[in-house]
Amino acid sequence: KQEVTQIPAALSVPEGENLVLNCSFTDSAIYNLQWFRQDPGKGLTSLLLIQSSQREQTSGRLNASLDKSSGRSTLYIAASQPGDSATYLCAVKGHSGANSKLTFGKGITLSVRP
Amino acid sequence: NAGVTQTPKFQVLKTGQSMTLQCAQDMNHEYMSWYRQDPGMGLRLIHYSVGAGITDQGEVPNGYNVSRSTTEDFPLRLLSAAPSQTSVYFCASSLGRHSGNTIYFGEGSWLTVV
Numbered sequence: 058k059q060e061v062t063q064i065p066a067a068l069s070v071p072e073g074e075n076l077v078l079n080c081s082f083t084d085s086a087i088y089n090l091q092w093f094r095q096d097p098g099k100g101l102t103s104l105l106l107i108q109s110s111q112r113e114q115t116s117g118r119l120n121a122s123l124d125k126s127s128g129r130s131t132l133y134i135a136a137s138q139p140g141d142s143a144t145y146l147c148a149v150k151g152h153s154g155a156n157s158k159l160t161f162g163k164g165i166t167l168s169v170r171p
Numbered sequence: 172n173a174g175v176t177q178t179p180k181f182q183v184l185k186t187g188q189s190m191t192l193q194c195a196q197d198m199n200h201e202y203m204s205w206y207r208q209d210p211g212m213g214l215r216l217i218h219y220s221v222g223a224g225i226t227d228q229g230e231v232p233n234g235y236n237v238s239r240s241t242t243e244d245f246p247l248r249l250l251s252a253a254p255s256q257t258s259v260y261f262c263a264s265s266l267g268r269h270s271g272n273t274i275y276f277g278e279g280s281w282l283t284v285v
Contacts, residue, residue: 091273091274093276098279099278099279100175100261100276100277100278100279101214101261101263101276102276103273103274103275106272106273146213146214148214158216158219158229158230159204159216159274161213161214162213163211163212163213164213
């Protein structure tokens, strides 16, 4: 059974800092990995999707990397801003059968202090 | 472009009552799913559908029923509400179950069962 872990559960940083959010998963046979952002009282918004054949994806100040062999992904946020404060979740999709569903981590709640 | 629309946003039910959470998407997505999000548990898959007329159980299906009569709509029915079903419910859709496409979430439905 796939398990996705995000540690720490919460993080507080000063504005302007570059930061890395970590995600680890137990089964390396994944189809893709997605990073989501969730604002309080809102749904999830997809930030980046990395296919299993890819190593990284970039969008603006965000860069996500994937290392399947070690079961790890990182979300790098450059020059953090207070508007980046939110909960960040990663989710992995398996290939087929019982493992083809999306398995979510519990998220990292990020607070960027002005 | 409305995306994924969920109604109602908030609902309070008495134990034993039944209700339906509505979900509609206007992106012609084949794959739709329902999740519940609970503190400390992350998001868990309740039911999903790979197309009109096809539904299947997810990780926590007990106490819930779904149908998919059209591509656009995927309602979630609570048959006899229990306090354990107090949660935030999210509907999601994507182009296809095994595609590498982004998954889109609704804004959530907050349900309290007293």
